[in-house]
Amino acid sequence: MLPLFALGLGLTSHIAFFNNGEHHLSALFYLKIFTSINLALVVCLSYALNVSFLTSSKLVLIHALTYLFSLFASIILYRVSPTHRLYQYPGPRLWKISKLTHAFQNREFNGYKNLATLHAQYGDCVRTGPSELSIIDPDSILEIHASSSKCTRAAWYSMAHPLKAIFHTRDRSEHEMRKRIWEQGLSQKSLRAYESRIVKHIDGLILKISTRSAAGEPMNASLWLNYLSFDIMGEVGFSRGFEMLEKGGKLDVLSILENGQKGLGVLGTVPWLFMLVTKIPMLKREHDVFVRWCEKQMLDRKKRKASAPDIMEALLEADTVSPDPIEAHQWLTGDSRILIVAGSDAVASSLAFAFYYLAKHQDYANAIRDELVARAKGTDLDAAMLQKDATVLNSFITEVLRLWPPNPSGFLRQTPKAGLHIGDRYIPGDVTICTPLWTLHRSPKCFVEPLQFIPERWTTRPELVLRKDTYIPFSIGAYSCIGKQLALMEMRLVLARVILQFEIGFAGTEGECRLLEDSKDWFTFGLADLMLRFERRGEERRGEAQSTSMYLSLPILIPALIDPLIRFFSLGPGLCVPENSTGIRYLILCAFDLGLAYMWLKMLWMGLDATQKWAIRSGLDLGEEKAKKDGRERRRVREEAQRMRSSGKQLE
Numbered sequence: 144m145l146p147l148f149a150l151g152l153g154l155t156s157h158i159a160f161f162n163n164g165e166h167h168l169s170a171l172f173y174l175k176i177f178t179s180i181n182l183a184l185v186v187c188l189s190y191a192l193n194v195s196f197l198t199s200s201k202l203v204l205i206h207a208l209t210y211l212f213s214l215f216a217s218i219i220l221y222r223v224s225p226t227h228r229l230y231q232y233p234g235p236r237l238w239k240i241s242k243l244t245h246a247f248q249n250r251e252f253n254g255y256k257n258l259a260t261l262h263a264q265y266g267d268c269v270r271t272g273p274s275e276l277s278i279i280d281p282d283s284i285l286e287i288h289a290s291s292s293k294c295t296r297a298a299w300y301s302m303a304h305p306l307k308a309i310f311h312t313r314d315r316s317e318h319e320m321r322k323r324i325w326e327q328g329l330s331q332k333s334l335r336a337y338e339s340r341i342v343k344h345i346d347g348l349i350l351k352i353s354t355r356s357a358a359g360e361p362m363n364a365s366l367w368l369n370y371l372s373f374d375i376m377g378e379v380g381f382s383r384g385f386e387m388l389e390k391g392g393k394l395d396v397l398s399i400l401e402n403g404q405k406g407l408g409v410l411g412t413v414p415w416l417f418m419l420v421t422k423i424p425m426l427k428r429e430h431d432v433f434v435r436w437c438e439k440q441m442l443d444r445k446k447r448k449a450s451a452p453d454i455m456e457a458l459l460e461a462d463t464v465s466p467d468p469i470e471a472h473q474w475l476t477g478d479s480r481i482l483i484v485a486g487s488d489a490v491a492s493s494l495a496f497a498f499y500y501l502a503k504h505q506d507y508a509n510a511i512r513d514e515l516v517a518r519a520k521g522t523d524l525d526a527a528m529l530q531k532d533a534t535v536l537n538s539f540i541t542e543v544l545r546l547w548p549p550n551p552s553g554f555l556r557q558t559p560k561a562g563l564h565i566g567d568r569y570i571p572g573d574v575t576i577c578t579p580l581w582t583l584h585r586s587p588k589c590f591v592e593p594l595q596f597i598p599e600r601w602t603t604r605p606e607l608v609l610r611k612d613t614y615i616p617f618s619i620g621a622y623s624c625i626g627k628q629l630a631l632m633e634m635r636l637v638l639a640r641v642i643l644q645f646e647i648g649f650a651g652t653e654g655e656c657r658l659l660e661d662s663k664d665w666f667t668f669g670l671a672d673l674m675l676r677f678e679r680r681g682e683e684r685r686g687e688a689q690s691t692s693m694y695l696s697l698p699i700l701i702p703a704l705i706d707p708l709i710r711f712f713s714l715g716p717g718l719c720v721p722e723n724s725t726g727i728r729y730l731i732l733c734a735f736d737l738g739l740a741y742m743w744l745k746m747l748w749m750g751l752d753a754t755q756k757w758a759i760r761s762g763l764d765l766g767e768e769k770a771k772k773d774g775r776e777r778r779r780v781r782e783e784a785q786r787m788r789s790s791g792k793q794l795e
């Protein structure tokens with residue numbers, strides 16, 4: 144009788160309870176309740192039936208297992224049965240039964256590749272979970288993501304619980320409120336204020352590249368770009384330098400970030416499991432270290448008065464007016480975490496893939512360089528000019544983000560209660576929809592020659608773009624990337640400055656570079672090594688230009704500069720200022736000499752080609768502070784290069 148009761152209870156709890164609503168936040172609670180009830184039953188039965196604990200335990204265990212068997216059998220049968228609301232959608236059977244299959248398939252952090260394989264096999268709309276579809280139908284994008292869409296964020300986003308953050312907010316109005324606070328630190332005015340501070344860090348990278356290039360050493364661009372984006376994020380996010388570029392591998396911050404993120408690539412596919420794991424002390428250690436580290440950055444910033452504006456400023460201000468201090472703390476910790484991950488990881492990976500294509504396609508690097516030289520017309524490389532005039536550079540970046548969007552597995556939305564019509568397809572309510580960006584951006588329905596890297600599709604060959612509305616590396620609509628303009632500004636500044644000063648090539652052969660094949664999908668990319676060789680363009684050109692200039696101007700410079708001095712100190716007859724020239728006549732002749740020298744130099748300058756001019760300018764334009772230290776710095780670079788050569792030391 145009792146086993147029958149347990150069977151019935153399993154069936155009923157599935158139909159009446161587990162089959163409705165969301166349960167991912169309560170996994171640990173259910174586990175505790177189930178264990179407690181069974182322990183209580185052991186004790187009660189032992190007293191009620193007057194049997195030993197061992198006997199009552201056996202009895203309870205049999206019935207608990209019967210209950211679980213009935214519950215899971217019912218769940219599994221329903222998920223594959225024709226009565227299931229997603230039955231008509233094709234997909235692998237094991238994925239339909241449980242998202243655990245998805246997690247298992249992602250065990251090598253290859254989530255985006257798994258989704259691409261499924262779409263190749265099953266078409267544009269694949270059932271990737273009991274209640275989940277992955278869709279790359281071009282007609283679905285606006286329906287799912289545009290501001291007018293009725294879809295909201297899926298259960299996946301509440302994984303940071305109990306922390307709160309803009310990225311983890313599912314409620315539209317709450318999200319809108321938080322977004323308004325974030326926008327203050329990312330307005331056009333703020334971006335303009337960040338620019339020079341960002342350039343300072345880019346100069347730091349250029350110095351490192353110069354060192355390596357002078358020593359003839361390759362460098363792991365994946366690593367150094369990570370350091371750079373992390374430093375920039377520290378600067379504009381928290382007004383503090385993490386000094387990653389300076390200290391390099393000596394800091395383990397990146398491994399904290401890496402360990403905190405990794406779990407998402409596998410367990411992120413099963414939100415309830417992720418929540419469970421991040422609640423169990425033994426298992427949540429890595430995750431906790433990461434969250435605590437982010438919290439510490441936020442608390443440090445809270446104590447300091449920043450000398451310049453940053454993104455945290457508005458968030459901290461909102462904190463002071465919040466009525467609930469605990470909730471305010473959760474918001475700040477959660478948002479700091481998002482700022483640290485989103486602000487550094489996505490830019491680093493986009494830049495790494497950009498450098499890969501620069502090394503692979505030297506002709507694009509040359510085209511970008513020529514355009515920058517022509518458009519800038521001798522002015523500085525500021526962000527506004529790059530955004531407006533650097534068409535080739537911008538099309539290059541756009542194409543990199545098409546082929547390698549930093550969130551390759553895309554993002555998840557949930558259909559409204561009433562369901563969603565996409566063309567003649569009906570998707571029931573409360574279904575999770577995944578938009579796998581990597582696969583979508585490579586769909587032949589959206590782009591001609593979709594697997595080829597062709598930046599011209601965004602400029603001179605628009606016929607290669609079939610569906611522009613499917614290009615969404617930053618997402619679109621209410622939940623789209625709030626840091627898009629900051630990210631693009633960083634990318635443009637880094638690429639323009641490096642391309643102007645260096646030739647970029649693979650350290651080995653292109654085939655030896657495994658960036659595209661071996662980078663991991665941790666929701667963002669865990670980058671594989673990208674070993675590049677940089678060759679300074681400015682250095683030898685500047686040398687050339689300067690020595691030619693010195694050589695040609697000597698005949699005029701010597702009399703022009705020395706002669707007046709000779710006359711002034713009455714050291715003897717002048718070379719070209721006549722001996723009897725005094726007073727005003729003397730001054731006029733000196734001015735004439737100097738004017739002549741200036742014209743000579745000007746003519747020399749005009750004789751240089753545009754790239755040589757840029758090389759000289761960018762060499763002189765490494766920031767005020769550095770310009771002062773230039774001589775010292777170059778000596779240091781030479782010495783470091785010498786040391787590395789003699790010891791054969793690899794810094795990475």
Ligand code: HEM
Binds near residue numbers: 631
């Ligand atoms: C190339 C670089 C970047 C790319 C491709 C990118 C892409 C994205 C995407 C696709 C989303 C939406 C995800 C979703 O809805 O699930 C997003 C959200 C977000 N991104 Fe970025 N991102 C980049 C850089 C940045 C930077 C530099 C910041 C720094 C502030 C940033 C901050 C954010 C934030 C705060 C959100 C959450 C927005 C919200 O919930 O309203 N991102 N990003």
